[in-house]
Amino acid sequence: MKKRYANRHKLNHPNSDLIYLLKSVEDKNFKGDISFYDFKNTDIKITTPKGKIIIDKNYKLLEFYDYSSKIKLSTFYDKDNNIIEWYFDIANEIGKENGVPYEEDLYLDVVVKANGDIVLLDEDELENALKTNDITKEQYEMAYKEANNLIDILKVKKEKLRSFTNYYLNCFE
Numbered sequence: 001m002k003k004r005y006a007n008r009h010k011l012n013h014p015n016s017d018l019i020y021l022l023k024s025v026e027d028k029n030f031k032g033d034i035s036f037y038d039f040k041n042t043d044i045k046i047t048t049p050k051g052k053i054i055i056d057k058n059y060k061l062l063e064f065y066d067y068s069s070k071i072k073l074s075t076f077y078d079k080d081n082n083i084i085e086w087y088f089d090i091a092n093e094i095g096k097e098n099g100v101p102y103e104e105d106l107y108l109d110v111v112v113k114a115n116g117d118i119v120l121l122d123e124d125e126l127e128n129a130l131k132t133n134d135i136t137k138e139q140y141e142m143a144y145k146e147a148n149n150l151i152d153i154l155k156v157k158k159e160k161l162r163s164f165t166n167y168y169l170n171c172f173e
Contacts (some may be wrong), residue, residue: 001092001104001105001106001107001129001134001135002104002105003102003103003104003105004102004103004105005097005100005101005102006022006033006035006063006065006100006101006102007020007022007035007100009037009039009044009055009061010037013042013043013044016039016042016043016044017040017041017042018037018038018039018040018042018044019036019037019038019040020035020036020037021035021036021172022034022035022036022100022101023036023171023172025168029164029167030064030066030164030168031066031068032064032065032066032067032068032069032094032101033065033067033096033101034062034063034064034065034168034172035061035062035063035065035101036060036061036062036169036172037060037061038058038060039055039056039057039058039059039060039061040057040058041057041058042057043057044056045057052084052085053084054076054084054085055076056078056079057079058079059076059077059078059079059084060076060077060081060169061074061075061076061077062074062075062077062165062168062169062172063075063101064168065094065096065101065102065103066094067094067095067096069091069094070090070091070092070093070094070106070142070146071088071089071090071091071094071146071150072088072089072091072094072103073086073087073088073165074086074087074088074089075087075165075169077169081169082114083114083162083165083166084114085111085112085113085114086111086112086161086165087109087110087111088109088110088111088112088147088150089103089105089106089109090105090106090107090108090109090110090143090146090147090150091103091104091105091106092104092105092106092135092139106126106129106135106139106142106143107122107125107126107129107135107143108120108121108122108123108125108126108143108144108146108147109121109122109147110147110150110151110154112154112158112161116158118151118154118155118158120147120151126140126143126144
């Protein structure tokens with residue numbers, strides 16, 4: 001199980017010209033921490049396995065850490081602040097260590113593409129983690145339960161997702 005910290009891009013690329021901010025939020029829409037990256041003039045480039053660029057020069061990333069949830073939301077924006085995709089990591093745990101949010105990734109992910117299509121990803125990784133005893137049967141079942149519940153919610157609330165994430169992007173800009 002991978003443990004990913006909110007400040008990982010800054011730590012992995014200390015000499016890059018990127019902006020990293022962390023804000024604690026407690027309002028009617030969200031309670032937790034939100035990390036923000038603006039990849040200004042950086043040489044960092046991340047693409048999906050299918051070749052879609054999700055991080056590049058002047059792209060932005062918001063990550064939502066809700067400590068009462070098993071789901072971490074990442075929203076990827078291009079240089080014109082258009083949403084590339086919403087990426088939901090199913091987590092064993094979302095926590096905070098030394099003031100830095102983290103998630104223990106449970107392999108299974110849900111993606112909402114900019115066009116609204118919903119995709120379940122990495123079922124093979126989850127299956128392999130179970131076979132190699134990296135996770136328990138309970139964690140395996142919890143990952144699917146969380147993912148399926150999320151998909152059901154997203155089917156009826158996709159439009160609210162855009163306004164939710166754009167609202168917080170505007171708070172950082």
